Each structure stands twice: as structure tokens, then as C-alpha cells.
Amino acid sequence: xxxxxxEAGTRPLAPAAGxxxxxxxxxxxxxxxxxxxxxxxxAANTLRAVLTALGIFIGVAAVIATVAxxxxxxxxxxxxxxxxxxxxxxxxxxxxxxxxxxxGAGARPSLTWDDAQGxxxxxxxxxxxxxxxxxxxxxxxxxxxxxxxxxxxxPDVFVVHDWVIEEGRPFTAEEARxxxxxxxxxxxxxxxxFPYENPVGARIRxxxxxxxxxxxxxxxxxxxxxxxxxxxxMIPFWTARRSVxxxxxxxxxxxxxxxxxxxxxxxxRAAEEEVRALIRQRHRLAPNEPDDFNLRNMSDVAxxxxxxxxxxxxxxxxxxxxxxxVGGIGVMNIMLVSVTERTRxxxxxxxxxxxxxxxLAQFLIEAVxxxxxxxxxxVVAGIGLSHLLGAAAGWPVLIQWDAVALAVAVSALTGxxxxxxxxxxxxxxxxxxxxxxx
Amino acid sequence: xxxxxxxxGPLLVETEGLTKxxxxxxxxxxxxxxxxxxxxxxxxVAAMGPSGSGKSTFLNLIGCLDRPTGxxxxxxxxxxxxxxxxxxxxxxxxxxxxxxQSFNLLPRADALANVELPxxxxxxxxxxxxxxxxxxxxxxxxxERLHHRxxxxxxxxxxxxxxxxxxxNGPDLLLADEPTGALDTRTGLEIMALFQALNRxxxxxxxxxxxxxxxxxAARVLRFRDGRLVGDRAQVPADAAAALAALPxxxxxxx
Ligand SMILES: Nc1ncnc2c1ncn2[C@@H]1O[C@H](COP(=O)(O)OP(=O)(O)O)[C@@H](O)[C@H]1O
Ligand SMILES: [Mg+2]
Numbered sequence: 001x002x003x004x005x006x007e008a009g010t011r012p013l014a015p016a017a018g019x020x021x022x023x024x025x026x027x028x029x030x031x032x033x034x035x036x037x038x039x040x041x042x043a044a045n046t047l048r049a050v051l052t053a054l055g056i057f058i059g060v061a062a063v064i065a066t067v068a069x070x071x072x073x074x075x076x077x078x079x080x081x082x083x084x085x086x087x088x089x090x091x092x093x094x095x096x097x098x099x100x101x102x103x104g105a106g107a108r109p110s111l112t113w114d115d116a117q118g119x120x121x122x123x124x125x126x127x128x129x130x131x132x133x134x135x136x137x138x139x140x141x142x143x144x145x146x147x148x149x150x151x152x153x154x155p156d157v158f159v160v161h162d163w164v165i166e167e168g169r170p171f172t173a174e175e176a177r178x179x180x181x182x183x184x185x186x187x188x189x190x191x192x193x194f195p196y197e198n199p200v201g202a203r204i205r206x207x208x209x210x211x212x213x214x215x216x217x218x219x220x221x222x223x224x225x226x227x228x229x230x231x232x233x234m235i236p237f238w239t240a241r242r243s244v245x246x247x248x249x250x251x252x253x254x255x256x257x258x259x260x261x262x263x264x265x266x267x268x269r270a271a272e273e274e275v276r277a278l279i280r281q282r283h284r285l286a287p288n289e290p291d292d293f294n295l296r297n298m299s300d301v302a303x304x305x306x307x308x309x310x311x312x313x314x315x316x317x318x319x320x321x322x323x324x325x326v327g328g329i330g331v332m333n334i335m336l337v338s339v340t341e342r343t344r345x346x347x348x349x350x351x352x353x354x355x356x357x358x359x360l361a362q363f364l365i366e367a368v369x370x371x372x373x374x375x376x377x378x379v380v381a382g383i384g385l386s387h388l389l390g391a392a393a394g395w396p397v398l399i400q401w402d403a404v405a406l407a408v409a410v411s412a413l414t415g416x417x418x419x420x421x422x423x424x425x426x427x428x429x430x431x432x433x434x435x436x437x438x
Numbered sequence: 439x440x441x442x443x444x445x446x447g448p449l450l451v452e453t454e455g456l457t458k459x460x461x462x463x464x465x466x467x468x469x470x471x472x473x474x475x476x477x478x479x480x481x482x483v484a485a486m487g488p489s490g491s492g493k494s495t496f497l498n499l500i501g502c503l504d505r506p507t508g509x510x511x512x513x514x515x516x517x518x519x520x521x522x523x524x525x526x527x528x529x530x531x532x533x534x535x536x537x538x539q540s541f542n543l544l545p546r547a548d549a550l551a552n553v554e555l556p557x558x559x560x561x562x563x564x565x566x567x568x569x570x571x572x573x574x575x576x577x578x579x580x581x582e583r584l585h586h587r588x589x590x591x592x593x594x595x596x597x598x599x600x601x602x603x604x605x606x607n608g609p610d611l612l613l614a615d616e617p618t619g620a621l622d623t624r625t626g627l628e629i630m631a632l633f634q635a636l637n638r639x640x641x642x643x644x645x646x647x648x649x650x651x652x653x654x655x656a657a658r659v660l661r662f663r664d665g666r667l668v669g670d671r672a673q674v675p676a677d678a679a680a681a682l683a684a685l686p687x688x689x690x691x692x693x
């Protein structure tokens with residue numbers, strides 16, 4: 001028999017015997033205790049908690065990864081735009097038609113070197129222009145050789161594209177006019193042909209013609225199509241036409257494309273229309289005839305691409321929203337199950353003095369903790385996934401910390417929102433019915 | 439109807455025309471059909487009667503777990519029949535303790551945590567809760583089993599944990615619905631001895647039982663039939679400790 005029974009009558013069991021008095025006020029658990037209690041309730045059914053948090057986990061991981069990859073892609077596009085040069089207009093030849101009949105050989109070329117000259121001379125908002133021809137050719141330096149793109153261009157090409165000369169110098173107007181055989185190498189070509197020495201001053205041969213290397217371009221990286229913009233050799237336009245890409249067309253004035261730089265602060269659209277009008281006039285197009293050339297504002301292209309990446313982001317965001325919704329419904333479902341399973345516990349808590357709001361808080365906290373655990377794991381997985389995707393696809397990845405914070409906040413809100421109804425149901429249980437429940 | 443032995447001063451429990459109706463099919467059933475009773479502080483009352491006679495309904499109303507359909511109920515002079523659920527929770531927290539037939543312990547929590555539970559809802563700090571819960575468990579003879587979980591305790595030990603839990607907030611009235619219903623005779627007697635010791639230390643007890651053997655340890659017996667009080671009689675309580683000592687030698691409770 002237990003000692004207190006023998007001591008009966010000496011008031012050993014008096015409720016407050018020898019103990020500090022209970023506080024007069026009342027209150028619930030503090031937050032730390034509530035969290036610990038929620039965690040232990042979830043730990044009692046770990047597998048179920050993990051499966052429930054999975055929806056939110058996937059949603060959050062998806063948000064973070066897609067936002068990071070999207071931001072990285074956008075940054076890359078911006079860099080590509082920059083590598084093309086700011087305020088850039090590009091013209092390239094269109095299909096030459098007259099009525100429905102395509103013109104035969106010997107018809108006038110649709111875009112010429114003189115068009116480029118005309119534009120820079122006659123359109124005040126165009127500050128620099130370059131006519132360009134390109135051809136893939138073999139370049140040889142000593143015993144190294146490399147297949148690359150030779151681009152014949154006017155000396156202003158470096159200004160038009162804001163290209164930086166890393167070593168040496170660009171070719172001059174004088175050299176261009178004289179048809180000198182001088183070359184400025186792209187960074188990749190310089191690396192391939194001259195892995196150990198400074199190429200400036202070296203001699204190379206382009207399609208058997210000797211050239212002097214006078215400069216090396218700064219690295220520009222890939223363009224939007226994934227092509228290496230540094231795999232190029234720049235030479236003067238007429239040198240290219242006469243000495244390298246001749247083959248019977250030595251006197252041809254036609255070009256592959258013309259690049260134009262619009263003066264800083266000028267309205268791009270107005271400049272574009274002036275250029276269009278001038279080229280149409282030079283090509284003697286009647287008002288009802290369509291353009292026989294294409295004209296593009298490169299920042300428009302950038303904006304389009306940016307807009308499409310935004311659309312993609314919106315799409316991904318809605319995917320994430322759907323998975324958060326599904327995750328939230330999972331939380332609600334499991335909390336309802338939990339409330340049913342723990343009906344007797346709720347009845348007991350009510351019997352020993354819990355108010356409805358104490359029960360409400362208990363189950364709400366549990367739902368939020370569950371959702372937040374899923375969210376936190378999702379953040380970790382999302383960051384990992386971003387880097388994995390970036391490494392696999394060679395994309396840059398930019399973790400957007402505001403998106404991470406938002407995702408965590410949204411998962412907490414998901415728990416709060418979807419946990420509310422089950423928690424309210426728990427709080428409104430009738431104590432007697434709950435105690436009798438089985 | 440007033441007790442002959444009613445002490446002067448405010449009554450602990452006083453009901454007049456207490457009724458409770460439950461919806462049953464088309465109409466309603468009167469689980470309690472007008473009960474007048476007065477219980478002074480420090481009483482030890484047993485409520486008896488056949489199954490379905492309204493004993494539990496009466497206990498739940500007195501325990502503020504439920505609100506009556508009609509009539510009045512004053513607990514320590516305060517009219518509580520129409521209070522809101524949260525006010526009733528507060529009264530349960532301060533004035534009342536419950537012991538159930540099936541113990542109703544939280545299965546994942548150890549004895550100490552189970553006894554701490556009522557104090558959480560009174561905002562007692564963790565440290566003080568631990569101290570008080572440990573002292574209360576020691577007082578019911580479980581000082582060595584603070585960290586046992588319910589499934590590691592015998593039925594009698596579990597009921598002691600439940601009693602410690604009921605007492606820990608210092609209630610004026612302990613309510614017990616068939617507290618020995620799930621226990622063997624010896625363990626039941628031990629619980630009755632504990633109740634009598636508690637009662638001597640000043641805690642009033644209202645205990646529902648259908649077992650006359652158990653009811654004889656109370657000082658007063660209420661008899662219910664069909665939701666009405668049909669008997670109210672004071673008696674000289676049998677001594678549970680003596681009854682326990684008189685039992686033929688039996689194996690001690692599992693350690
Ligand atoms: N929640 C309820 N809903 C409907 N009827 C109930 C409910 N609780 C009790 N009753 C009915 O009220 C009567 C008294 O029940 P109860 O107080 O539990 O009796 P006892 O405890 O004496 O066995 C019984 O007829 C029972 O069926
Ligand atoms: Mg009953």
C-alpha cells in the first residue's frame with residue numbers, strides 16, 4: 001500500500017500542500033511549448049506527416065527552382081542584348097519580289113554596302129553603321145588551324161556593337177579604304193590559334209591569304225541561340241570582298257546585314273521609321289510594294305524575349321499555386337483525420353480546462369508547423385534543384401531570396417488557411433461527446 | 439431537499455429543477471427530469487441508480503461539461519447554468535477535477551506530462567508545473583514512476599495518475615464517473631481509500647457508481663431512476679483502508 005494512504009488525515013493531499021500557489025490569472029501554452037507539442041504530435045506519425053507535407057514541399061521547391069532558373073535566363077538574355085550593343089538596329093535582305101514574280105539572277109541586290117553608307121549620311125539619328133558579310137572559312141596560324149566565321153565589316157562595327165578591344169587596336173578607316181589585310185580576332189579564335197602567345201602582330205592565313213593580326217576582341221559569350229559570339233575573325237569589308245570571299249563576286253556590293261547605332265537618347269521607333277523610309281527610297285519601292293528588306297530593333301527582340309520569359313514565369317507560378325493548393329488540401333485532410341483520431345484527447349483537454357481557443361490554437365499551430373516543415377524542406381530542395389538544373393543545362397542560376405521568403409510565407413499561410421477548418425471543428429467539439437468518442 | 443448534516447455557509451452545489459433533454463428521433467428524451475440537490479463543501483457523495491437513470495448526465499452538468507436544458511445550478515453561490523463554453527472551461531480549470539472510468543490519459547505523454555496538462559491551461563510556468571506535478575504524483579504513491587507512460591502502468595496506477603491530474607489545480611470538487619469500473623476489487627478498494635484520504639483533506643467528491651460495494655464508502659448516497667432523484671440518504675461510510683487490510687493476502691501491485 002502506498003504511503004499517502006497511511007498519512008490520510010494529515011492533509012498530505014491537500015491540493016496546494018507545501019506548493020507554491022497557482023497564479024491567479026490564466027493563459028495557454030507559450031509559443032515554444034506549443035511548437036514542441038505540435039512537433040511531438042507530428043512525430044507520433046512521422047510517415048503521415050512527411051507524405052502530407054510532400055505537396056507543399058514540391059510546390060515550394062518548384063517555385064524556387066523555376067524562379068531561380070527564370071531569373072538566370074533573364075539575366076543571360078540581358079547580357080546577350082548588351083553584347084549586341086545598345087540602341088542597335090539591324091537590316092538584312094528580304095526576298096526580292098516584283099509582283100508575284102521572283103527576280104532572276106542579275107536583279108539588283110536587295111541590300112548593299114551603299115545602303116549602309118546612305119543611312120549614316122542621311123539619317124541624323126544614326127551615328128554609326130557597318131555593312132557586314134560573313135562566311136565560314138579556315139584560318140591558319142603556324143601549324144594551328146581553325147574553322148571559323150570571317151566577318152567583313154566597316155571600321156565602325158566596333159562602335160555600333162560597343163565591342164571592346166582587349167589587345168591591340170581595331171582596323172582604321174584608312175586601312176579599310178586601302179583594302180589592307182589586317183584582322184581582329186574573336187577571343188575564341190585567339191585562344192585556339194595562339195594558346196601561348198599574344199596574337200597581336202602575328203601573321204595568319206585566311207583562305208590562303210596572309211593577314212596581320214592587329215587586335216583581339218573582348219569575350220562576349222554565347223548569343224541567344226547558343227552560338228559562340230567569340231568564334232569570329234573581323235576584317236575590313238572590302239578586304240573580305242576582294243581578297244577572301246571573291247570567287248567571281250569581287251565587285252558585288254551586296255551585304256549579309258547592316259548594323260546601325262542610333263544616337264543615345266533618340267527615339268528608337270522614330271529612327272527605325274526614318275531608316276525604313278530611306279532604304280525604301282533607295283530601293284525605289286512604290287508605296288504599295290512591301291519592304292524588300294527586314295529591319296529589327298534589337299531591344300524589341302529583347303523585350304519580346306523578356307515578355308515570353310515572364311509568361312513562362314506566370315505559367316510556372318500557377319503550377320506552383322496548384323501544387324500548394326493540393327498540398328493545402330492534403331494538410332486539411334490530414335488535420336481532419338487527426339482531429340477525429342484525437343477526439344478523446346480534445347475532450348480530455350476541454351475537461352481539464354482548455355478553452356475553445358486553446359484547442360483551436362493547438363491544431364492551427366500543428367497545421368502551420370506541418371506546412372512550414374514542408375516549405376522549409378522545399379526551400380532546401382528548390383535551391384539544390386536550381387543549381388542542379390543550372391549545372392546540367394549550363395544556365396546561370398540566380399536564387400531569388402525574396403521568392404524564397406515568399407514561398408515560406410505562403411506555405412505558412414497555406415497551413416493556416418487549410419488548418420483553420422479542422423482546428424475550428426476540434427475547438428467546437430462537445431466535451432462530453434468527445435470524451436465518449438471511440 | 440436539504441441535508442441534515444449541511445454545514446453552515448454557502449453550499450458547494452445547489453440545483454433546482456435541473457433538467458436535461460436530448461433529441462431522440464422525432465421528440466426528445468429527458469435524461470434528467472428536474473433534480474433538486476444541495477451538496478455542502480467537503481461532502482463525499484455517491485450517485486447510484488440503474489443504467490440510463492441519468493447519473494452521468496447529472497455528473498456532467500455538475501462538472502460544467504454540459505449545460506442544462508432547464509433549472510438552475512449554483513456552484514459555490516455562482517449561477518453557472520447559462521455560462522458560455524469558455525466561462526465553463528474556466529470554472530472547470532479552477533474549481534473542478536475529473537476522474538473517468540477509462541482513465542483518459544494521453545497515451546504518448548508520461549505520467550508527469552499528463553499531470554502537468556491542467557496547469558498548462560492556467561498559464562503555470564513549466565518549472566512550477568513540473569514541481570507541482572511531481573509532488574502530486576508522489577502524494578498518490580507514484581513518486582517513482584514520473585516518466586512512465588500509461589501503457590507502462592497498471593490500471594490502478596493509471597487511475598492514480600488521473601487522480602493526481604484531477605487534483606493538481608487545487609479543485610473544490612472532484613467528479614468521478616465509475617472510477618473503479620475498469621479495476622479489480624483490490625485496486626478499486628485502493629482507489630476508494632485514496633478518495634477517502636482526499637476527502638478527509640477537504641476535497642468534496644461526487645462519484646457515480648452502479649456498484650453498492652463502492653457506494654458504501656461515501657457519506658451520502660443519491661439514487662436516480664428515470665432522470666429523477668428518488669433517494670437521498672446519509673450513511674456512515676465504510677473504511678476503505680480497513681476493507682483493504684481485511685482482504686485475503688494477494689500479490690502486491692506490479693512494481
Ligand atoms: N448525448 C445523448 N444523446 C441522446 N441521449 C442521451 C445522451 N446522453 C444520454 N442520453 C440518454 O439519457 C439517459 C441517461 O443517460 P446517462 O446519464 O448516461 O445514464 P447513466 O449514466 O445513469 O447510465 C439515457 O436514456 C441515455 O440514453
Ligand atoms: Mg453513466
